């Protein structure tokens with residue numbers, strides 16, 4: 183049984199039909215990249231999985247349980263975490279307070295030391311307020327806040343956006359280490375090279391439709407798909 187099985191998902195914003203019969207699956211310990219042009223529906227897909235927006239129809243089975251239509255806090259308790267594009271850390275709280283707060287309602291937790299082993303920079307900055315962190319540090323904290331709840335599945339929405347190449351390199355190395363340790367990840371990224379370097383499998387969305395499902399090798403062997411749907 184897949185960890186995540188999505189079938190025939192349709193999501194609307196008001197009258198606008200955004201996702202059309204989206205089907206996908208994610209296996210345990212797998213990293214899946216969700217790619218596509220701006221406005222293709224990638225963030226909407228993650229939000230539909232997490233219950234931030236409610237799909238109008240379709241099924242989302244997570245670890246064997248139907249979660250479509252459930253509230254996001256219930257989905258979080260079931261073991262899914264979404265790291266939003268805008269990071270959503272508490273600026274007035276320091277790093278450690280942000281982490282502790284995120285862990286409060288979790289049934290399973292990573293010890294703080296494991297978080298700090300994963301992100302040594304956060305240990306150095308543990309008494310700094312969220313507003314005083316650099317963009318890269320804020321992104322580390324956003325991911326750490328999700329990890330501390332020991333998620334079965336973590337959804338990363340454009341984690342590398344707006345970060346300097348050297349920071350992207352470091353964060354990508356952390357993501358690869360997490361994946362090697364068995365963390366299941368779905369990543370949405372505009373940095374296609376970075377996403378493909380970590381993914382076992384990739385989906386491409388175009389105008390709310392899944393138009394490709396395959397390995398990064400399959401995709402690289404199809405330059406016409408890369409060109410048509412990703413503009414590379």
Ligand SMILES: Nc1ncnc2c1ncn2[C@@H]1O[C@H](COP(=O)(O)OP(=O)(O)OP(=O)(O)O)[C@@H](O)[C@H]1O
Nearest residue numbers: 195196198200218219220221222223224225226227
């Ligand atoms: N809250 C909203 N209300 C109405 N329309 C929305 C809303 N959020 C997104 N949309 C629209 O839904 C479509 C899909 O947006 P979505 O953010 O899912 O795309 P995306 O692939 O993640 O693109 P991006 O890389 O630009 O974030 C776009 O046409 C967008 O304008």
